[in-house]
Amino acid sequence: MPANPAPPDLTRLVPRELVAELLGIARSSGASFADVYAEHTVFTAFSFDEGRIKAASYSVLNGVGIRALAGEKTGYAYADGFAANDLREAARVAARVARDGVARAAPQAFRVSEAPAPFTLAHPAPIELDETRCADMVRRADASARSHDARIKEVSVSLATSAKSFVIADSDGQWAEDRTYLSRLVVSALALDGDERQEGFAAAGGQVELEYYLRDRTPEALATEAAASAVLLLSAREPEGGSYPVVVCNGWGGVMVHECFGHSMEGDTIRKGSSIRAVQKGQQVAAKGVTIVDSGLIANSRGSFRIDDEGTPAQRTVLVEDGVLVGYMWDKLNAALTGNTPTGNGRRASYRDYPLCRMTNTYIEPGPHDPQALIASVERGLYCKKLGGGSVSPADGNFSFQVTEAWQIEKGKLTHPVRNATLAGNGNDAMLKIDGVGNDLAIDGTTGSCGKDGQWKPVGVGQPTVRFTGITVGGTAL
């Protein structure tokens, strides 16, 4: 038995005639637009801790969400499962957002969206990873981390997959279907030395083939990375508090541009004027030489797709060109209300949620500098090598993120490891403080999840090595 069976054919569960009927009900009180989103997702997980597989699990999430739009208003209701009467009730609830009472017609026929796929998977990991293989992988990660260093006393491993199929159909007559296969392997290693304890992490995943775990990112490779990080942190020092030059690593370091810039470029905050960026089109918002892009087309990333959750094809959208703000990200609702075109950024966590304007893979394009030279140019500062989570308050721009592993830079050299640094600042000026962009762009589409209005969605982030003139670093050392 495979760990995650191939998804069912959703058109059998929600036939076109039923979808057309639901769209008609959703617009029966005058809604200008309606859409129906049907989803079937199977999640599997193996969780390993303290030398044992704690549980093997399998969960099904399926149902249909129905949205009705009336001007700026959204009505939304969903039902778990595919029972026609439950779906009709959900459509009636969604319809109530409109009040002028003039029923609008349901589409007579659907045209099927034929957007090209940015990449395809021949052997998606979620389908190929059967239980025996999963159990073997988590055990190998555990053994490998423990053998790395005698101070590694505990190891947790989780291997999770999801296989999702969905249909999105709307009152304009669009019908689109897609499938996505996500997987993620996470290893955390706990190092103990006397009273000192530190944890190191490593993660891999994305929309990847089975081969990826056999060759590129093996359980052993992740385990060694996590264990080495934990052991290194045992000897790390506390960061010096203050504002000084910071160099942020490539790849996952892009979480910074995601938090302190990307969120303020999402179409909902632009339309409502709650983002400072709403009035900055054409202005210099980042240092010259900085180009920022959101693209749903990055191969194998968690943040990529063929069509977004409104059926719009994924695309590459340039947000900042050489420091100048040139474009925003749009979902259908916010694009329509502002006279813009959707950019493939309409995304929802599941059928239980209405779409929001969300990032896909957001990154800074490469620049001219050798990354080593960027570090070597700093007299005294911090090199951020591994970053944790970040957050931003979009309206006021205050952002922060955790740096789980950093190095002190002294006279251009990395001198000693630093732990528990938090970087803080305001998104309004952070991108203007970039004074060096490396040539080593990497996009990390392995593990990121972004939260907005209670909805979590997979994303990718990226950048080359980037140098900032000064960022506030939180620490206890003075």
Add this chain to the structure above:
Amino acid sequence: MTTRSATPEQLIAHAKHAVERARAAGADVADACLESSRAFTVSVLGGDIETLKQSGTLGLGVRAIVGGAVGFCSGTDLSAPGIDDLARRAVALARFATPDPANGAPTLEEAGPEEPGLAESMKLFDPAAMELSPEAKIDMALELERAALAADPRIKRTDGASVSSSSGAFAIANSHGVSRSWEGTSVSAWVVALADDQGGKQQTGVYGMTKRHLADLPAMEGLGREASRRALARIGARTVPTQRVPVIMHPDIAATWIAQMYDAFTGESVLRRSSWLTGKLGQKVASALVTLIDDGALAGGLGTSPYDSEGLRTRRNVHLQDGVLQQFAYDHYSARRAGVSPTANGVRGFASTPGTGYHNLYVAAGHTSANEILRGVTKGFYYDDQGSFGYNPVTGDYSFQAQGFWVENGEMQFPVDGVTVAGNSLEMLQHIVAVGSDLDFRTSVACPTLLIEAMTVSGS
């Protein structure tokens, strides 16, 4: 429109059926957890409806223990074949997990008899909250936004106001014959006020609360005014030089901190030695002013339930008494591992296996008013807003982006942003020099104002 979730009786019937199917499929021990909820949320913006959303969920999770190993399945198909499929899959999956003698479920002896009227006595369910119509919620949300806007001409817009009500039922049954169920309601109102600052910058003020009873929700006007007060107070915020100073933690920040620290108080973390409180049972780990309690039976509490999600009677657990570490928190599994009695902290939703979690977590109120605490600080930082990341659960290290006010001679001088506040949780606990009398539950975690003797504030 159906406004009520499935009844506890309906859920229990499904749960017992699922347990029976798992046993028939080969489980030595099985449990089934059902959750049903119904919610309706109204959001308004700029004086008009922005979204109306109805949520309705009914899900089942089946845990099968075969030869001491756990297999778990969850789904939303509650038809007889659907339940049978989940039960059989859970049994089949257990084969791949590691046998562990501590895996199990509470017996009737451990759980004790079901107490009639217990759920009612805890005041979890409010018919008025359940029956609050969408139209009434729309009116409340509009009033809430109007109140925020009316508070001051510098508040020109909001980032939305929302009012939500929900009802939910929970049931757990296991193959030892334990079956428990209950239901509850909640109603919440939140608003985000935006104040214009210099240079196109805006300041945000977020305020609201969630209560089980409609009558416990204060007037919308007061909530809106408080959100606006918070936004206005930040206008002109600036950074300060890096220094070590006393820090006054606002109750919101203090509550978030105790929730972050909770993981260190769980037996689960102590067993795997990832808790920074490992080996410290019976020791004085905090200032004598600190008593930390988790009360699962607190009447009307948002985190209250008559039983934990494994079926054990909830109770009041004192983790810190006058600064002394009294006990850790356990679910059924970790209690068996540690060889202690469970503390009824089993927490799960239908889509997950049990873990350890708090119910209503709080620091007992002290005797000093928040105002007296402020007046006693000659120079320091009043810390009342923060970023989301910056706590290390393994070391207790604490470092957050922070906003607040600079304090001199017992008075707030000017708003501060662009700084971080850092320390270590164990040291911070030991250096709490005042605990406020202002304990107030707005969610399931609450803490009075705290004064910490010294932390590093990093800025310019």
